[in-house]
Amino acid sequence: MTRIAVFGTGYLGATHAACMAELGHEVIGVDVDASKLAKLEAGEVPFYEPGLEEVLKRNLAAGRLRFSSSYQEAADFAEVHFIGVGTPQKKGEFAADLTHVDAVVDSLAPLLTRPAVILGKSTVPVGTAARLAEKARSKAPAGDDIELGWNPEFLREGYAVQDTLHPDRLVLGREWSRTSRVEDVTREVYAQLLDEGIPFLVTDLATSELVKTSANAFLATKISFINAMAEVCEAAGADVSVLADAIGHDARIGRRFLNAGVGFGGGCLPKDIRAFMARAGELGADQALTFLREVDNINMRRRTRMVELVRDAIGGSLLGTRIAVLGAAFKPDSDDVRDSPALNIAGQIQLQGASVNVYDPRAIENSRKIFPTLEYATSVREACSGADAVLVLTEWDEFRNLHPSELDRVVRGRRMIDGRNCLSPVDWISAGWEYRGLGRPSFTPQRSSMGYGEGLASTTLRLGRR
Ligand code: UGA
Secondary structure (H helix, E strand, O other): OOEEEEEEHHHOOOOOOOHHHOOEEEEEEEOOOOHHHHHHHOOOOOOOOOHHHHHHHHHHHOEEEEOOHHHHHHHHHHOEEEOOOOOEEOOOOOEOHHHHHHHHHHHHHOOOOOOOOEEEOOOOOOOHHHHHHHHHHHHOOOOOHEEEEOOOOOOOOOHHHHHHHHHEEEEEOOOOOOOOOHHHHHHOOHHHHHHHOOOEEEEEHHHHHHHHHHHHHHHHHHHHHHHHHHHHHHHHHHOOHHHHHHOOOOOOOOOOOOOOOOOOOOOHHHHHHHHHHHHHOOOOOOHHHHHHHHHHHHHHHHHHHHHHHHHHHHHOOOOOOOOEEEOOOOOOOOOOOOOOOOHHHHHHHHOOOEEEEEOOOOOOHHHHHOOOOEEOOOOOHHHHOOOEEEEEEEHHHHHHHHHHHHOOOOOOEEEEEOOOOOOHHHHHHHHEEEEEEEOOOOOHHHHHHHHHHHHHHHHHOOOOOO
């Protein structure tokens, strides 16, 4: 058992604190936001994350987990201090804003009077960890007895608990010039996971920081690659979903993260690729990452393309039309709307004169805060009532499983525009709907009767959750 403090109680920090307690450690979660702490202490997760509430409640009840705003309490209590605060994009710049990460070290270090280990988990530009290590040692009364390592986090929202307790790999960056204490302590903290055979890679600080940013850059590139293919498919009259299935069978390529659609959003991929470009520029390696600018461009173009697709489907102008938007979260199983393609598209369509009614199973409250002028519905049927077109922009199961007969008499125009290529065109076409997907030919009931539907059935019905 190790005594652990986790600084930051957002997606990363709250999950990490609860999961470290689940592994049997004694944990204190620290944040400056009193309202978040009050919720967490009461066993309530301040955001939607399947499975986290059970872990939180179980460990609060077992007395292994508590929350506090006191750095002093954390410094007195813990041997290991995890940094799990956010590193958002700086306003008006690509670079990462490290204010919160620096603030943790500035507040914590002067209170460290005993030997301690600091382990960073936040996504930071390469070079940050080495700088923070020096800063912590210079500010801490324990001085040279403070060691810092970087232990990047790869969790996905929606699978946060699973990804923390059963990660693909654990990575630790350490300072080779110092003792092995950081590594020893990290091995103790994750002993249970290491016993299960989860790969553990130990490296220097810079490499560990780069592992995280390059992993997200690769994922973003993979999504933009397939979305670029979608653009070509649109021009050539081909079908990107079938193309992704076909190339995905090559194990070197793989089918995961190859879903074309409205592209990536959220609090990580967009800002991480931008921060990565900014940092490479500072290091004089900007040429190496110029392709990420194109990755970003392709991604943002998908949003505009979706708006064009809707406009075309509806006859050339959105003015005075009613559009139903199903999905607001940046991805399913999340209530996170940060840089959500769905909300961005809903906003653009509204600006072109349509009345837009949005429904999402979890993200309405958060959406309202940033897009108060959109209309929000409490069900799919309500959102689709009188709609000239229905847009699926987040692939929640509730939408994937929709049957045309549920909406046939609710809508004004039977047009389904699938921004995530998550529906079966043949189901909608055979029910008399017009179906359009990004990177796919448009399918109207007439075309399907010429044989398109039959051809599609074999491919689209196999599209499971990926
Ligand atoms: C991402 C990474 O997947 C995690 O490994 C990483 O730890 C995390 O960022 C982070 O840096 O903290 P997350 O932002 O939760 O996780 O979401 P993803 O599942 O990666 O999805 C990102 C976006 O890509 C979503 O908008 C999703 O809809 C989109 N996407 C994903 C596609 O458009 N197509 C795909 O095939 C897959």
